[in-house]
Amino acid sequence: MLTKRLLPTPATVLVVIFFFYSVSIGPAAWAAGLISLPGITFFEASNNFRLLAATGSGRLDDPFIVIEEVFGKGEVLLSINVYDPDFGSRIESMHAVGFALQKVVINQTRKLWDHYALELDFEAGQGSDYYDGLSFGQKSKVNRPFRSDRFDWVEDLTEPRDVIRFSEGQVKPGERVRFTFAITHTHLTPRFFLVQHVLPPYAQLDDNLDLPMKLAACCGKIGRLG
Numbered sequence: 720m721l722t723k724r725l726l727p728t729p730a731t732v733l734v735v736i737f738f739f740y741s742v743s744i745g746p747a748a749w750a751a752g753l754i755s756l757p758g759i760t761f762f763e764a765s766n767n768f769r770l771l772a773a774t775g776s777g778r779l780d781d782p783f784i785v786i787e788e789v790f791g792k793g794e795v796l797l798s799i800n801v802y803d804p805d806f807g808s809r810i811e812s813m814h815a816v817g818f819a820l821q822k823v824v825i826n827q828t829r830k831l832w833d834h835y836a837l838e839l840d841f842e843a844g845q846g847s848d849y850y851d852g853l854s855f856g857q858k859s860k861v862n863r864p865f866r867s868d869r870f871d872w873v874e875d876l877t878e879p880r881d882v883i884r885f886s887e888g889q890v891k892p893g894e895r896v897r898f899t900f901a902i903t904h905t906h907l908t909p910r911f912f913l914v915q916h917v918l919p920p921y922a923q924l925d926d927n928l929d930l931p932m933k934l935a936a937c938c939g940k941i942g943r944l945g
Contacts (some may be wrong), residue, residue: 723724723747724867727739732788737845738888739908742755747857752770753770754770754772754785756773756774756775756776756783757800757803758778758802758803758806759777759783759799759800759801759802759803759806759818760798760799760800760802761773761785761797761798761799762797762798762799762800762913763796763797763798764796764797764798765791765793765794765795765796766791766931767789767791767792767793767795768787768788768789768790768791768792768795768797769787769788769790770785770786770787770797771786771788772784772785772786773785773786775821776809777809777810777817777818777819777820778810778818778819779810779811779819779861779862780807780820782819782820782821783818783819783820783821783897784821784823784871785797785820785821785822785823786825786871786937787822787823787824787825788824788825788826788827789824789825789826789827789828789856789915789917790827790828792828792917793917794914794915794916794917794943795914795915795917796912796913796915797912797914797915798910798911798912798916799902799909799910799911799913799914800910801816801904801907801908801909801910801911802908803908804907804908805817806907806908808903809857810856810861810862810867810901811902812859812861812901812903813858813859814856814859814903814904814905815904815905815907816903816904816905816906816907816908816909817856817859817861817901817903817904818903818904819861819862819900819903820897820899820900820901820902820945821897821898821899822837822894822897822898822913822915823895823897823900824890824895824896824897824915825893825895826890826891826892826893826894826896827892827893828892828896828917829892830892831889831890831891831892832889832896832917833886833888833890833891834884834885834886834913835867835870835884835885835886835890835896835898835915835916835917836882836883836885836916837882837883837885837898837900837913837914837915837916838881838882838883838913838915838916839853839854839855839857839880839902839912839913839914840879840881840897840909840911840912841853841911841912842912844865852904852905852906852909853881853903853904853905853909853911854877854881854902854904855875855881855883855900855901855902855903856900856901856902857877857881857903859900859901859903862899862900862901863875865883865898865899865900866898866899867885867888867896867897867898867899868896868897869885869886869888869889869890869896869897870885870886870888870896871886871888871892872885872886873885874886881899883898885898888890
């Protein structure tokens, strides 16, 4: 017995197209490895993590909230591109560009994290120095002291590289951690990396960082969160 194949009608095709189109439209434009919000994009620049969501406007009362899961070893490279010349400082600092950022990181590895470090780079592995205009809100009190919901101690370093180190806490496999901080730049449309050192602690950052850590301890630049 022959059966008649049912073909979709033009109306059905239009409904399906409209459905997928409507799902894709929203406050954030999402593509594989990339999430774009008005004026800024976040992109997976390494293959050991996955961007899950991003919301917000970057203001202090509405920070960018970037959610990601880390499942591999080594440095996590999040590329950030501020493409709108009218982006401005949304944290009302004196910088050309500034925004508040909360990162929610899910530990999908098999390792317990007892340290976590965030670093700014223009080129992966080279670091951001004191004079290049890129910083975690240098010479600003915005969101300071930087915070985490799972680590009690923070070290805010500006020389020779811009690094925030978190310790005295734990993030077990399957758990998530939140970091709150700010990023600023003196140029209108910066493009840079936010590097996350997860395993081993600080991902064997340069030994030169030990010196500013000691200097920071002497000068009161490190402290307990809370």
